Amino acid sequence: MIKAPNIILVGPMGAGKTTIGRLLSQSLGREFYDSDRIIEENAGADIPWIFEKEGEDGFRKRETHALECMLHNQESVVLATGGGIVMREENRELLIKSDALVVYLYASVSQQLHRTSKSNHRPLLQTSDPRATLTALFKVRDPLYREVATLVVETDSRHPKSVANKALEAIKRHLKSESKTQNANVNG
Numbered sequence: 601m602i603k604a605p606n607i608i609l610v611g612p613m614g615a616g617k618t619t620i621g622r623l624l625s626q627s628l629g630r631e632f633y634d635s636d637r638i639i640e641e642n643a644g645a646d647i648p649w650i651f652e653k654e655g656e657d658g659f660r661k662r663e664t665h666a667l668e669c670m671l672h673n674q675e676s677v678v679l680a681t682g683g684g685i686v687m688r689e690e691n692r693e694l695l696i697k698s699d700a701l702v703v704y705l706y707a708s709v710s711q712q713l714h715r716t717s718k719s720n721h722r723p724l725l726q727t728s729d730p731r732a733t734l735t736a737l738f739k740v741r742d743p744l745y746r747e748v749a750t751l752v753v754e755t756d757s758r759h760p761k762s763v764a765n766k767a768l769e770a771i772k773r774h775l776k777s778e779s780k781t782q783n784a785n786v787n788g
């Protein structure tokens with residue numbers, strides 16, 4: 601039997617990858633994973649601790665390992681990634697070469713700022729000017745999210761459930777059009 605593709609969410613901090621990923625997994629009846637949680641479980645420590653002790657580079661190595669493990673998983677899952685997963689070329693290649701359906705959850709910098717302001721668990725945002733940090737990161741990362749993405753879903757001014765429904769519709773449409781193309785190729 602052909603395995604249904606993994607669904608992998610990418611996008612900036614505060615795009616809603618963790619929130620939407622969980623909702624999508626419930627709708628699809630699949631297991632939900634979050635690369636940040638996998639990293640924390642494997643390390644036995646939280647992300648701020650890993651950044652402090654191992655630096656961002658140490659965290660990125662752990663992130664690549666978590667991504668590789670998930671891509672080798674036998675079951676089809678929904679995976680939320682961390683906002684910096686696209687920074688390593690190695691990760692981008694893994695995402696592009698995998699048969700996963702990669703969804704870029706787009707959020708404006710203002711929304712990213714609003715949604716991340718409630719938590720202090722993101723080491724990169726513990727700066728005097730988080731808006732400037734998010735703006736600089738977005739400039740570098742937005743083209744990289746687009747490079748790896750199969751689909752882009754806008755999340756501004758939308759309730760999480762509405763974003764999840766919109767993503768689900770886009771995923772179903774994409775899978776349907778792919779299966780039509782495959783049938784056309786098989787039939788002639």
Ligand SMILES: Nc1ncnc2c1ncn2[C@@H]1O[C@H](COP(=O)(O)OP(=O)(O)O)[C@@H](O)[C@H]1O
Nearest residue numbers: 612613614615616617618619715758759760763
């Ligand atoms: N579409 C949305 N509208 C409003 N708030 C949202 C939306 N998506 C996520 N949030 C909220 O924003 C915060 C960050 O969401 P999270 O899922 O952790 O984002 P990410 O994993 O992309 O960093 C959470 O408090 C979450 O409840």
Ligand SMILES: O=C(O)C1=C[C@@H](OP(=O)(O)O)[C@@H](O)[C@H](O)C1
Nearest residue numbers: 612613614636682683684722723
């Ligand atoms: O953008 C980033 O580099 C990061 C995003 C975080 O995940 P979320 O995008 O889920 O907040 C987490 O992986 C870490 O703090 C670094």
Ligand SMILES: [Mg+2]
Nearest residue numbers: 617618680681
């Ligand atoms: Mg998250």
